[in-house]
Amino acid sequence: MIPLCIPEIRGNELKYVKDCIDTNWVSSVGSYVNLFEEKFSEYVGSKSAVVTMNGTAALQLALLTLGIGGGDEVIVPSLTFISPVNTIKYVGAEPVFVDVCRDTFVMDASKIEELITSKTKAIMPVHIYGHPVDMVKVMQIAKKHNLFVIEDATESLGSTCNGKMAGTIGDIGCFSFNGNKLITTGAGGMLVTNNLEHGKRAKFLSTQAKVVTENKAFYHSEIGYNMRMPNLLAAFGVAQLENVKDYLKTKRENALYYNQLLGEIKGITLPAERENVENCYWLYSILVEDEYGITRDELIQKLNAGKIEARPFFMPIHDMPPYKGSRHGDLTVTNELYARGINLPSSVGLTKEEISKVCETIKNSVD
Ligand SMILES: Cc1ncc(COP(=O)(O)O)c(C=O)c1O
Incomplete structure (x- = not known):
């Protein structure tokens, strides 16, 4: 099977993890935790970074840090992995679903304003599959209506918008290091911000709101959380980060190769890369249009039969039981993309031969 x-893992992962074991620094403090935060903020260009146990925790921490809670509303897309939406509920706030763009698959910034009410506290752009949301427009709207912006950049590490890294444009950005992400720590996450006060508050809340006392007694000034990442995983992350530029280069080369081979096939729509944007192409994704001749699900079956893993786009969240009553705008494009979208194999280690096999299968699946 060609995996999705x-x-x-080709660098110093084992060496750094062994160092943690040899020195007995395996738990949630240690030099690799600090190093991972430092190196990550250096790479993305943020003033502060806080490691977390996963991307979901980073998103929840972002909402907590900004004081978003009961009675507040957060505008978020419905076409996303469920994590960002769930975290809005975890803090007692309500998601309000906005539609997406047909070409980039991400939040349609031109449809945000019509959903804003006196309860709206934040916008949560989710840069799914790698293409950044139009952050220029999002930031203009946020400024006009005095809203926070929390970027879910879990799928867009390395993507840029007007030269700025996705995740560093809003008040807070969140990343995931789950096994399928551009870099991994097995499980892990990172919160980044250019506001040092937010960074300090996030670290504090993620470490049980523990106040440092003279005699090292445990004193907690409020209810905190244990969202820390152990040194062992941070060590793995430092090694992964050393190769991030290479991984990114390969992903973009692979996407161009896919574009080249799929460009001629009638009824297959390729992923966009808008002006002033660099897409990391985390998951190379296509749309199956009516002219192609068979449906999205039929094509997935053919790919799977050819030992190629392919996945349909995220099922819209607003239709799922926990969110059926949630407020939303017109979600026509969301529903259409779900019906047409496919993620194709996108590992960094994917070979040109494998890409050719995927594209040949797509070409030969219709007469
Ligand atoms: C868009 C999106 N948001 C949030 C997450 C949550 O990250 P994690 O699995 O590390 O909790 C993921 C993926 O895993 C994701 O794809």
């Missing part, structure tokens, strides 16, 4: 997206 598996980790690439």
Whole structure:
């Protein structure tokens, strides 16, 4: 089977993890935790970074840090992995679903304003599959209506918008290091911000709101959380980060190769890369249009039969039981993309031959 997206482990991972074991620094404090935060903020260009146990925790921490809670509303897309939406509920706030763009698959910034009410506290752009949301427009709207912006950049590490890294444009950005992400720590996450106060508050809340006392007694000034990442995983992350530029280069080269081979096939729509944007192409994704001749699900079956893993786009969240009553705008494009979208194999280690096999299968699946 050609897998959808598996980790690439080819650097100093074992060496750094062994160092943690040899020195007995395996738990949630240690030099690799600090190093991972430092190196990550250096790479993305943020003033502060806080490691977490996963991307979901980073998103929840972002909402907590900004004081978003009961009675507040957060505008978020319905076409996304469920994590960002769930975290809005975890803090007692309500998601309000906005539609997406047909070409980029991400939040349609031109449809945000019509959903804003006096309860709206934040916008949560989710840069799914790698293409960044139009952050220029999102930031203009946020400024006009005095809203926070929390970027879910879990799928867009390395993507840029006007030269700025996705995740560093809003008040807070969140990343995931789950096994399928551009870099992995097995499980892990990171919160980044250019506001040092937010960074300090996030670290504090993620470490049980523990106040440092002179005699090292445990004193907690409020209810905190244990969202820390152990040194062992941070060590793995430092090694992964050393190769991130290479991984990114390969992903973009692979996407161009896919574009080249799929470009001629009638009824297959390729992923966009808008002006002033660099798409990391975390998951290379296509749309199956009516002219193609068979449906999205039929094509997935053919790919699977040819030992190629392919996945339909995220099922819209607003139709799922926990969110059926949630407020939303017109979600026509969301529903259409779900019916047409496919993620194709996108691992860093994918070979040109494998890409050719995927594209040949797509070409030969219709007469
Ligand atoms: C868009 C999106 N948001 C949030 C997450 C949550 O990250 P994690 O699995 O690390 O909790 C993921 C993926 O895993 C994701 O794809």
